[in-house]
Structure formats: structure tokens, C-alpha cells
Amino acid sequence: MTSLLTGLLRGTAAGAAGTTALNLTTQADMALRARPASGAPTELVSAVADRVDVDVPGSRRERGRRLEGLGGLAGSATGVAVGGLAGVLRSAGVRLPAVVGGPLLGLAAMAASDLPMARLGLTDPRRWANADWAADAVPHLVYGVTTHATLSSTFRADDRERAERPHAGPRPATTGSVLRAAALDAATGARSTAGPAALAWRAQRGDRGASGTAANGSVRTLVSVLALGEVAGDMHPAIPPRTSPSALVPRLALAAGSASTAARRDGREPGPGALVAAGTALGAAVGGMRLRGWAQQRLGTDLPGALAEDALTAVLGWVGAGRSA
Structure with missing residues (x-):
């Protein structure tokens, strides 16, 4: 280096x-x-x-x-x-x-x-x-x-x-790997557990790093339960706003960790994905709140906005957790 x-x-x-x-x-x-x-x-x-x-x-x-x-x-x-x-x-x-x-x-x-x-x-x-x-x-x-x-x-x-x-080290990142990292980070910005859950469901035994551990059935089940619990408890008044420091800092950390995990799994350099994590996750967190606020103003309830956000988060997470060719 x-x-x-x-x-x-x-x-x-x-x-x-x-x-x-x-x-x-x-x-x-x-x-x-x-x-x-x-x-x-x-x-x-x-x-x-x-x-x-x-x-x-x-x-x-x-x-x-x-x-x-x-x-x-x-x-x-x-x-x-x-x-x-x-x-x-x-x-x-x-x-x-x-x-x-x-x-x-x-x-x-x-x-x-x-x-x-x-x-x-x-x-x-x-x-x-x-x-x-x-x-x-x-x-x-x-x-x-x-x-x-x-x-x-x-x-x-x-x-x-x-x-x-x-053998000297991981391969450089490509445009595709950075775009997948951005999608994974956006999903994590909307739902903090979306990135880890998507990686767990697309993990395979023999993967490098944390992805290989996530391929274990019990780990995959635990991450899935946490993701479903976040979706179910998102509307609870005790849950702080996602843009508050107490919620945003762990969200950004999980986004960077998810991008790095995917990069190491594919033998790519983790730096570029982790670099775009903060901005992409922050944008998704703010954008999701605005989408639900818009639905609340137009429809009198933010349920359609929440469902649309969940669907988009699932798609982004699944695509972002894809593997390099």
C-alpha cells in the first residue's frame, strides 16, 4: 500500500x-x-x-x-x-x-x-x-x-x-460494487436492520468474513426477527425520530458495516462502499420521513407512505446485497 x-x-x-x-x-x-x-x-x-x-x-x-x-x-x-x-x-x-x-x-x-x-x-x-x-x-x-x-x-x-x-489484497471496487453498496446503505438508512437482514438472507456458507457467519440459520433467524420488530415498532411513540442523534448514529454505523461486509464477501476493497454509506443512509432516512409526511398530509394517514417505504427498502436491500460477477 x-x-x-x-x-x-x-x-x-x-x-x-x-x-x-x-x-x-x-x-x-x-x-x-x-x-x-x-x-x-x-x-x-x-x-x-x-x-x-x-x-x-x-x-x-x-x-x-x-x-x-x-x-x-x-x-x-x-x-x-x-x-x-x-x-x-x-x-x-x-x-x-x-x-x-x-x-x-x-x-x-x-x-x-x-x-x-x-x-x-x-x-x-x-x-x-x-x-x-x-x-x-x-x-x-x-x-x-x-x-x-x-x-x-x-x-x-x-x-x-x-x-x-x-494475493496482495482485495480487488479494487467497481462501479457496480459501489452502486450496490449505495443501494444497501439506502435500505439501511430507511430501516436500520434492512442491510444486515438482506446480507443474511443472501449469505452462503463459505463466504468471507461476517457474511459466512450470517449464513448460519440461527443468525439469519435472529436478524430477521430484529428486522420485523423494527418494522412493527416503528410507529410506537417511544421510538425516537430516525433523524435524532440516538437513532441516526447507529443507523449510519450499520450502513457502513453492511457495505464493508458485502465488499469483503466479494473480495473487494471495503473503503468505497463505506465512504458512500453516510451520505446515502442519511439521505434515505430523511427521504423516508418526508415520504411519510407527504402521505400524512395528502391522505390523512402515513400508512401508505410507510408501506411504500418498506417495499422500496426491501427491493434496495435485496439488490444491494447482490454479489459481484
Whole structure:
């Protein structure tokens, strides 16, 4: 396995390449649409300086130029930092397919840029027009694709050596294995025991890791009883809301554990599946509550919403617990 320091250095270089691609895309958009440069980075640096009580010296014009330069540096630092984190994760064994890794890196860089501005009240993404979203999302997608491609090329020799020595460790994750992990995590987000139950029912004797243990009839029965008990007791007033910390933390942990169990069963690296677990499970938990709330408002009862959620959870769990070819 590549050292974390090597991964960090490779990641920062990939992040620098991605940042260059992002800047080129933004400048091309400015030239084509004759739009002005965004003042958001300058506003962000100015707001942060005011918040931490740091005085930027110079006259009004000099201060504005310094803030503009610092804003550009902050944007470049964000791109390099996101790339560095991606390099560390890859050196730790998290290898995402290009179709997943590129957009995910773009989304991470976009969040790292936009969330601080939203928290400081400098912008409200909920009020952005479609053109505003496109002007922000497209350059960040280009950043993600470029950073992922550059990072993959720097690890190509390591990956080739790993492929020539299959005994050295598990195989890299594929698009299919990550999508199955996402389905399994979504099922666990809706029903915390859905992921373990689906894995238990699709387990076979001789499987690697916990999946082999789950193939035992008594273990499968126990997990199934727990899953049915969760469905039956979901409406009880003593049960805390699924988005409360006491319910959400175990749910996310079970989602990550289920994804890792499926990956080890199939001889795949567990990192990518566990990485998508938190976001997917959280989205499913919130989405399920909204579905039932919508049914309650429209129909006067959330029973149809609960039944629809249970059916969708069962399908997602069964598909997510499927095996790699």
C-alpha cells in the first residue's frame, strides 16, 4: 500500500491540475458570455477577516486588491486541499471508479467553496437561478474529472503491480460494487436492520468474513426477527425520530458495516462502499420521513407512505446485497 505521505503529495499535484482546469473553464465561460468575474472569493476572505478581527492593511484600493489576491489564493488552496485528501484516501485503499470519483470530487470542492459563504450569509444557493448553478457546477465537475484522472495516472504503476499480485489484497471496487453498496446503505438508512437482514438472507456458507457467519440459520433467524420488530415498532411513540442523534448514529454505523461486509464477501476493497454509506443512509432516512409526511398530509394517514417505504427498502436491500460477477 502506498504511504499516506506519498498519497498526499500525489493528491496535491492532482488537485493543482484540477484547479487549473477549473480556472480555465471559468475564464472560458467569462469570455463566451461576457460575464464579470465573481466577487464571491473576495467577499469570503473579507468576511473571514472581519470575523477573526484581522486587519488587512492599506488604503481602500490597496485593501481591495489584497483581498482579491487572497480570494484567489483561498480558492486555489481549496482545490489543492481536496485533491490532497483524495490522494490520502486512495493511498489508504479507497479507489473509486471514474464515473463516481470524478463527480464526487467535484461535489466535494463545490461544497468546500459554497458552504462557508452560505454559513456567513454571503449567498443563498436556494435562490440561485439555473444559470448560476451551471456557472458553479460545470467548472467544479471539470475539476473533479481532471483531479481524478490525474490522481489515477499517478497510481497506475501501483495498481498494475497490485493486479499482477492478486494475493496482495482485495480487488479494487467497481462501479457496480459501489452502486450496490449505495443501494444497501439506502435500505439501511430507511430501516436500520434492512442491510444486515438482506446480507443474511443472501449469505452462503463459505463466504468471507461476517457474511459466512450470517449464513448460519440461527443468525439469519435472529436478524430477521430484529428486522420485523423494527418494522412493527416503528410507529410506537417511544421510538425516537430516525433523524435524532440516538437513532441516526447507529443507523449510519450499520450502513457502513453492511457495505464493508458485502465488499469483503466479494473480495473487494471495503473503503468505497463505506465512504458512500453516510451520505446515502442519511439521505434515505430523511427521504423516508418526508415520504411519510407527504402521505400524512395528502391522505390523512402515513400508512401508505410507510408501506411504500418498506417495499422500496426491501427491493434496495435485496439488490444491494447482490454479489459481484
